[in-house]
Amino acid sequence: MEPILLTGNAAAAWGARLAGVDYVPAFPITPQTEIIETLGAWLDSGAMPGRMVTLESEHSMLTAAGAAAATGVRVFSATSSQGLLHAMEMLYTVAGWRAPFVLVNVSRGLSAPITLEADHNDVLAARDSGFLQIHCTDCQEVVDSVLLAYRLAEDTAVRLPVMVNLDGFYLSFTREPVRLPDLAAAREFLPPFDPGSMRFAASAPQSQAVAVLGGSPYSYFRYETHLAARNAISVYQRIAAEFESRFGRERGAVEAYRCDDADIVFFMIGSFASKAREAVDRLREAGRRVGLLRPRLLRPYPAEIIASALLGVRGVAVVDQNISMGQGGVLHTELAAALYGRGSAPAILTSFIGGLGGREIAPQEFFEMAEVTFRAVDEGRSPPPRLLYTETELRELRKLQSVALAEREQTSPAGRATP
Amino acid sequence: MASRVLGTALFRSGFTVQDAPKYGAERRGAPIFSTVRAARGTAINERGVIHNPDLVVVADDTLLTVPAAGILQGLEQGAVVLVNSRESAETWQHRLNLDVQLVILPAAAEVEDRAELPHIGATCAGAAASLLGVIAPDVLAAAIGEELAGLGELVVEQNRRNALAAYRAVQDKKGLVREGKAVAAGDYTPPAWVELSVDDVGIAAPDVRAVANSVQVRTGLWRTLRPTIDYDHCVNCWWVCSSLCPDSAIRVENNTPIIDYDHCKGCMICVGVCPPHAIQGEPEYLAQQREAQSADTGAGDNNGTDTADG
Numbered sequence: 001m002e003p004i005l006l007t008g009n010a011a012a013a014w015g016a017r018l019a020g021v022d023y024v025p026a027f028p029i030t031p032q033t034e035i036i037e038t039l040g041a042w043l044d045s046g047a048m049p050g051r052m053v054t055l056e057s058e059h060s061m062l063t064a065a066g067a068a069a070a071t072g073v074r075v076f077s078a079t080s081s082q083g084l085l086h087a088m089e090m091l092y093t094v095a096g097w098r099a100p101f102v103l104v105n106v107s108r109g110l111s112a113p114i115t116l117e118a119d120h121n122d123v124l125a126a127r128d129s130g131f132l133q134i135h136c137t138d139c140q141e142v143v144d145s146v147l148l149a150y151r152l153a154e155d156t157a158v159r160l161p162v163m164v165n166l167d168g169f170y171l172s173f174t175r176e177p178v179r180l181p182d183l184a185a186a187r188e189f190l191p192p193f194d195p196g197s198m199r200f201a202a203s204a205p206q207s208q209a210v211a212v213l214g215g216s217p218y219s220y221f222r223y224e225t226h227l228a229a230r231n232a233i234s235v236y237q238r239i240a241a242e243f244e245s246r247f248g249r250e251r252g253a254v255e256a257y258r259c260d261d262a263d264i265v266f267f268m269i270g271s272f273a274s275k276a277r278e279a280v281d282r283l284r285e286a287g288r289r290v291g292l293l294r295p296r297l298l299r300p301y302p303a304e305i306i307a308s309a310l311l312g313v314r315g316v317a318v319v320d321q322n323i324s325m326g327q328g329g330v331l332h333t334e335l336a337a338a339l340y341g342r343g344s345a346p347a348i349l350t351s352f353i354g355g356l357g358g359r360e361i362a363p364q365e366f367f368e369m370a371e372v373t374f375r376a377v378d379e380g381r382s383p384p385p386r387l388l389y390t391e392t393e394l395r396e397l398r399k400l401q402s403v404a405l406a407e408r409e410q411t412s413p414a415g416r417a418t419p
Numbered sequence: 420m421a422s423r424v425l426g427t428a429l430f431r432s433g434f435t436v437q438d439a440p441k442y443g444a445e446r447r448g449a450p451i452f453s454t455v456r457a458a459r460g461t462a463i464n465e466r467g468v469i470h471n472p473d474l475v476v477v478a479d480d481t482l483l484t485v486p487a488a489g490i491l492q493g494l495e496q497g498a499v500v501l502v503n504s505r506e507s508a509e510t511w512q513h514r515l516n517l518d519v520q521l522v523i524l525p526a527a528a529e530v531e532d533r534a535e536l537p538h539i540g541a542t543c544a545g546a547a548a549s550l551l552g553v554i555a556p557d558v559l560a561a562a563i564g565e566e567l568a569g570l571g572e573l574v575v576e577q578n579r580r581n582a583l584a585a586y587r588a589v590q591d592k593k594g595l596v597r598e599g600k601a602v603a604a605g606d607y608t609p610p611a612w613v614e615l616s617v618d619d620v621g622i623a624a625p626d627v628r629a630v631a632n633s634v635q636v637r638t639g640l641w642r643t644l645r646p647t648i649d650y651d652h653c654v655n656c657w658w659v660c661s662s663l664c665p666d667s668a669i670r671v672e673n674n675t676p677i678i679d680y681d682h683c684k685g686c687m688i689c690v691g692v693c694p695p696h697a698i699q700g701e702p703e704y705l706a707q708q709r710e711a712q713s714a715d716t717g718a719g720d721n722n723g724t725d726t727a728d729g
C-alpha cells in the first residue's frame with residue numbers, strides 16, 4: 001500500500017482496526033483521546049465491527065479489559081500517564097490472570113508538577129507488572145507493533161497482556177508517512193484469536209485467580225508469569241521475523257543502527273531515538289564511529305541480544321527519558337545489571353537524563369554526549385550522571401521563580417515569614 | 420490546520436513530510452504552534468521543535484513580542500518570516516531588527532480581533548505554499564479539500580478561495596524560502612550544560628503558596644457560552660447551582676445566587692441543573708453584543724450580573 005500521513009494516535013487506532021478487535025473499553029485522557037475517538041467513530045459508522053464501552057475510570061477500564069480477554073475475545077484499550085497509574089492495581093491483577101490483550105500507552109510525564117508532554121516514567125512505573133512492553137520510535141512502528149503485540153500476547157507460550165508505548169506529542173499528534181498493511185495481509189499475519197480453553201459461557205461459570213494463602217502457591221504463580229515473560233523474547237523474535245518476511249520491515253527486539261563497527265553507541269527508547277539516529281548520521285559524516293542501540297522490547301528485557309550487539313563497542317551513552325528518584329536513569333541501571341560480569345562488555349557506560357516532560361534534546365547535545373563518552377573511553381572512567389539542562393534554561397527558570405516569589409511576598413502574609 | 424494543509428500539499432508534491440501541532444492547556448487565547456518538515460526522499464528522523472526554521476509563519480502578530488512564544492528563536496540569516504499583520508514589512512523590520520526576510524500577508528478581511536480572522540489557517544498555508552515555491556496551486560487546493568472534507572463543501576470552497584488569493588498575493592516572492600542544512604557534527608557549539616544545586620524546598624517544590632492569586636486570573640475570559648440567571652424564575656433554592664458549579668463561580672447572598680463572570684468558564688452545568696430552569700445559556704459573543712447595544716442606548720441589563728450585589 002502507498003504511504004499516507006497518519007498521526008501516532010491514528011496509527012494506533014488503525015492497528016486495533018486491522019487486528020479486528022472485538023471489544024474496546026475506554027476512558028479519555030490527553031494525549032491519548034484521539035485513539036478512542038477514532039475507534040469510536042469507526043465503530044459507530046460500522047467501518048469496523050466490535051463494541052466500545054466507556055468506563056468511569058481507568059481502573060474499571062483495565063478490569064473490563066482483563067475480564068473480557070479472559071473470556072476469549074480480542075480486547076484493545078489505550079491510556080496515558082495519570083490514567084495508567086490510576087489503573088496500576090489492575091495492571092498487576094490482569095497480568096496475573098494471564099489475560100492476553102493490548103494496551104496502548106501514550107507516554108506523558110507524571111504529576112507533580114502536572115504536565116502534558118512525553119517522558120517514560122509512566123510506562124516504566126508498570127515495568128514490573130507482568131505486562132510486556134514494546135516501545136515505538138515512529139508512527140509506522142506504532143501500527144506494526146500493535147499487530148505484533150497481539151501475536152505475542154495470544155501465543156500459548158506467553159499469554160500475557162502487552163503494552164505498546166508511543167510518546168505523547170512527538171508521536172501521538174505527529175503525522176508521518178505510514179504504510180498500512182491491507183486487511184487481508186493483516187488477517188493472514190494475525191488470524192482471529194484462538195483462546196483454546198479460555199472460554200466463558202453464562203451457563204457454565206468458571207472461577208480463576210483464586211486467593212492463595214501461603215507463599216508457596218503464590219511463588220509458583222508469580223514465577224510462572226516471569227517464565228512466560230522470559231519466553232516472550234524468542235517468541236517475539238520469531239513473530240518479528242515472520243512480520244519482516246511478509247511486510248518487509250525489520251521489527252526485531254532490538255534495533256541496531258550503524259552499530260557494526262561502532263566505538264560508541266547511544267542507548268535509548270522512544271521517539272527521541274530517531275533524533276539519535278539523525279545524530280549518528282551526522283557524527284558518521286564527521287568521521288566518528290557512532291551507532292544507536294534501541295530495545296523495542298523492554299519487557300521482557302532482551303539482555304543477550306543487547307550484550308551481543310555491544311560486542312566490540314567501547315562506550316555506551318545511555319539516554320534516559322525518565323528518572324528513578326534517588327537512583328537515576330532506569331535504562332542505565334538495567335543495562336549495567338545486564339552487562340555486569342560479562343568479560344566482553346563495554347568498559348564505559350555514561351548516563352544522561354534528558355527529555356523529561358518532553359524537554360527537547362538538541363542535535364548539539366547528542367554530539368556532546370558522544371564526545372563525553374569518547375573522552376570517558378580514553379580516560380577509562382565513566383563521569384557522573386548528567387541532566388541535560390542548559391544555562392539558558394536555568395536562567396529562565398530562575399526568572400519564573402523570582403516572579404512567583406515576588407507574588408508570594410506581595411499577596412501572602414505567610415509567604416513573608418518564610419525566608 | 421495550516422500545518423496539516425501545508426504538510427499534505429508537500430506530501431502530494433512528492434516530499435517526505437512530518438507535521439505536528441503543539442499546544443498547552445486547551446483554552447481560548449492560548450498560543451498554538453505547529454511545525455512542518457519536508458525532505459526529498461529520505462526519512463525524517465528529527466522531530467519536535469525546529470531549531471533553525473527556514474520559514475516561520477505568524478498568524479497573529481501580537482505573538483511576535485511575547486517572549487514565551489519564542490517565535491523568533493533560532494532564525495538564521497536569510498530565513499523567511501511571514502506575518503499576518505496590518506503593519507508594513509519596514510515597520511516590523513525596524514522593530515525586530517533581525518537579519519531575516521520579512522513578508523507581510525495582506526489578509527483581505529478586516530476584523531476587530533485579527534486572531535479570529537476567518538480562514539486564517541488556510542490563508543497562511545496558501546501564502547506559505549507560494550513562498551516555498553514547490554507547491555502548485557491545484558495541489559494546494561486538493562490538500563485543502565482533503566484536510567477540510569469533514570466540514571462540508573462550502574467551508575472547503577471558502578478556505579480554498581482565501582488560500583489561493585494569499586498564494587497569488589505573495590507570488591512575486593515565490594520560492595523565497597531556501598532549503599536549510601542539517602547541523603554538522605564536526606563543528607558545533609557545545610551546549611552550556613549546568614549542574615543543578617540543591618535548592619531550599621521553599622522554592623524547589625512546585626507548590627502554590629501565595630493566597631488569592633487565582634482570583635486575579637480572569638478565567639471568565641475563556642468562556643464561549645454565558646449563563647444568565649432569570650431572577651423572576653429563580654425560586655431561591657440557593658444551593659443547587661452554587662454547589663454544583665465546578666468553578667465555585669456562583670456565590671449566594673440572602674438566598675440569591677450571583678454569578679461571578681470574571682471566573683465563570685461557561686461550562687453550562689448550572690444551566691442544566693437548575694430545577695425551575697431559571698438559568699439560560701447563550702453564546703458569549705451575543706451576550707456581549709447585547710451589552711454593547713444596551714450600553715449605547717443607556718439601558719440597564721443587570722440580569723444575573725454583579726450589580727445584584729447592592
Ligand code: SF4
Nearest residue numbers: 653654656657660693
Ligand atoms: S439552582 Fe436555579 S432556582 Fe436554585 S438558586 Fe440556582 S438559579 Fe435559583
Ligand code: SF4
Nearest residue numbers: 664683684686687689
Ligand atoms: S456556567 Fe459553569 S462555570 Fe459558569 S456559573 Fe454555571 S456552572 Fe459555574
